[in-house]
Amino acid sequence: MFTGCMVALITPMDMKGNICKSNLKKLIQYHINNKTKAIVILGTTGESATVNYNEHINTIMWSLDIAQDKIPIIAGTGFNSTSKSIKMISILEKTNIIGCLNVTPYYNRPTQNGLYQHFKAIAESTNIPQILYNVPKRTGCDLLPETIYRLSKIKNIIGIKEATGDLSRVNKIKNLVHENFFLISGDDSTAFEFILLGGHGVISVTANIAAKYMNKFVNYALKNKIKKANNLNQSLMLLHQQLFIESNPIPVKWAAKYIGLINSDFIRLPLTKLTDTNKKLIKKTLNMLQLI
Template sequence: MFTGSIVALITPMDINGNICKKSFKKLIDYHISSGTKAIVIMGTTGESSTFTYKERISIIMYALDLAQDKIPIIAGTGFNSTSKSISMISDLENSGIIGCLNVTPYYNRPTQDGLYQHFKKIANSTKLPQILYNVPSRTGCDLLPETIYKLSEINNIIGIKEATGDLSRVNKIKNLIKKKFFLISGDDKTALDFMLLGGDGIISVTANIAALEMKTFYDCIKNNNFFQAKKINQHLNILHHQLFIETNPIPVKWVAKRLGLIFSDKMRLPMTPLKKCNQKILEITLKKLKLI
């Protein structure tokens, strides 16, 4: 359940900034029918930082209700406060989620020992599988391979979402960790090479609007059909880049609305709508890829 094409799901809102339940159901159904392996709810792409604690719990529970055991749900439970992460995981312990995705503590900029102690305490508070999430461009701190190795010795820390884009990390981590430990790419642009180096899957932004293509892309790699995998990756490469033409998830929400997957691309401040000039660029790309 922690391999394959996993979507970092956007959180659809109405024009008032509240959850759009109709769009949410449409998105979940889209990923079930497309064969997406699992859904991450309330991650970076889900704009978790603009929701209250209670809202985050509510959104995760609503996703579980919509999924109806047809697709696994991974909950984003990361905070820059260890105690808050522990509290959220405790509230979700028996909810039906298959695991937790915990981002490195943003803004605090802890030392490697601080990172180790943070994730260790969280893992020891629960029986749920824990996935580390390293994205220094967002958090201001980098979880180094040596620290990842130490954390992998904790039984329920079962993998990492590596979103540095640094492909050398794959071999460094694999050389340190000899037991099964899931290496999941968090960067669509480098996911092909990441998996060819031995990665297990991807938590994808692009899968929000090209779910079947991303699922097929992974299946091709799994089945050693590297020619077809490279062909799909080449086709989607422009999207992998342009979905970051502005800060994620601004572009992907606009595209999802343009494709009719959600009814509004509304976001809460400080996130703002996609600029008109970038809308034109993405419009051209969507037509080129025959998505519209």
């Protein structure tokens, strides 16, 4: 259930900045049609940092209602407050959520023991499967392999989204954890190598606008069809890179509007809209890949 190409879904908003339920439905149907393995709602790409608590809960509930079990939904429930994560997860306990994605606490800069205690407390508060999420460039703290090993022994901590882009981490973690622990890439540019080293899939930004290609590429990689996987990945490499030419999700949100998946590229401050110079670059790549 936690293998293959999953998408870190953008959160569509109307011109006034309200979350747009009709566009959310359109995005979810796009991923059902293109056989994306699961959708992560309100992770980093979903602008979780700038939605309020009620918007967060409502968007997850709307997504579950729209998906109707046709595609699994993973909820982003990570905060830099342990109690906030526990509170949100408690509301989801009786839903059809298949898992929760919890980012390392940002700004606080906890010690490794603090990280261990944080994730342990969250996991022990629920029966829902928990996925750790390590992205130190954004959070200011790094969940080290030794701490991941300690956490992997907790029954419902079932995997990690590792978004450092450091491929040496794959073997370090893999050699420590049990064989059923999921290793998921959080970096599109290195996902191919990550999977070949033993990873189980990717939670992808690129899949927001190239779901069909990403699903094929990841499936090829998991089946060890290396040449086919590499060819597809190389064709997407420029797009992987350009979608981070400004802070995520600025570029991917604009691209989703450009190809007609959403009606507005509204993004909440402190993020701002994509610059005209970078629009031209991404537009050229989208046209080249025939994603229009």
